[in-house]
Amino acid sequence: MPELKVSAIREGTVIDHIPAGKGLKVIEILKLGKLSNGGAVLLAINVPSKKLGRKDIVKVEGKFLSEEEVNKIALVAPTATVNIIRDYEVVEKFKVEIPDVIEGILRCANPNCITHYEYVTTKFYVISREPLKVRCHYCERTMEEEEILANL
Amino acid sequence: MPELKVSAIREGTVIDHIPAGKGLKVIEILKLGKLSNGGAVLLAINVPSKKLGRKDIVKVEGKFLSEEEVNKIALVAPTATVNIIRDYEVVEKFKVEIPDVIEGILRCANPNCITHYEYVTTKFYVISREPLKVRCHYCERTMEEEEILANL
Numbered sequence: 001m002p003e004l005k006v007s008a009i010r011e012g013t014v015i016d017h018i019p020a021g022k023g024l025k026v027i028e029i030l031k032l033g034k035l036s037n038g039g040a041v042l043l044a045i046n047v048p049s050k051k052l053g054r055k056d057i058v059k060v061e062g063k064f065l066s067e068e069e070v071n072k073i074a075l076v077a078p079t080a081t082v083n084i085i086r087d088y089e090v091v092e093k094f095k096v097e098i099p100d101v102i103e104g105i106l107r108c109a110n111p112n113c114i115t116h117y118e119y120v121t122t123k124f125y126v127i128s129r130e131p132l133k134v135r136c137h138y139c140e141r142t143m144e145e146e147e148i149l150a151n152l
Numbered sequence: 153m154p155e156l157k158v159s160a161i162r163e164g165t166v167i168d169h170i171p172a173g174k175g176l177k178v179i180e181i182l183k184l185g186k187l188s189n190g191g192a193v194l195l196a197i198n199v200p201s202k203k204l205g206r207k208d209i210v211k212v213e214g215k216f217l218s219e220e221e222v223n224k225i226a227l228v229a230p231t232a233t234v235n236i237i238r239d240y241e242v243v244e245k246f247k248v249e250i251p252d253v254i255e256g257i258l259r260c261a262n263p264n265c266i267t268h269y270e271y272v273t274t275k276f277y278v279i280s281r282e283p284l285k286v287r288c289h290y291c292e293r294t295m296e297e298e299e300i301l302a303n304l
Contacts, residue, residue, distance in 0.1 A: 020186075021186040023185075024176075024185040027176065033176040033196065033197065034172075038198070038275070039198065040196065040198045040199045040200075041198060042194070042195070042196050043167040043194070043196075044192065044193070044194050044195075045184065045185065045192065046191065046192045046193060048192075048194045054190075080269065136161070148180075
């Protein structure tokens, strides 16, 4: 039968423990749908997990994440763990963490917010992690999960 | 190291030989991003292929495709082959085919087309397969690949 060959990757990143159904959003924010660098990407949706019941997994060949990318993933998938693979070995493993202050990676949902008109880096304070809620430093608009995901 | 376990599926569908970069669109048109039935879904992007150089693969546990779904896949991924798995065996394998006439699965890109105002099933004639081009039976608007993908 045609099996999906999922060999170990030599260099790259495995993002594990993504809440089931959020893996596609991770692919989207990391812009992995169409790779030009030749690396393979694997997305597993709704696979069994001891911790979470069901989970999604994203595996990216030849790519390492920037701090900004890790922070974006934290907002989408706060339970995620990141495994960095070099020479077929996990050389680093960490849980993502939603920072107290989010700078530059999120747009404000308020169309009148000054961040849309002036050249300033957006800045939000995390006022709740579960459920996720942030407040804009500039216009004080609060945003909840759905709005946050739409503005990443 | 954390491997993606991709065990053989007992029942389901493997869509192979999807052009590299089109797998996400297949996930989208089959609405596989968030499954409620408990089956797992695997998307492999940009994996090596003898036939295509690079390809995408979609593997869906516990789901079989309707004719309409197969026709949609043909429009997105004309090179795709569909493998139907039952009891761990491939019981059927076929190449998707773009039909001569496409009924009901595509919206017309012309906002003034009668199909947006009257209760009629859309109907398009395939006038070219490569590059893909179709013509609306009602308003004669021609649509090319990008517009077709946006209106599936």
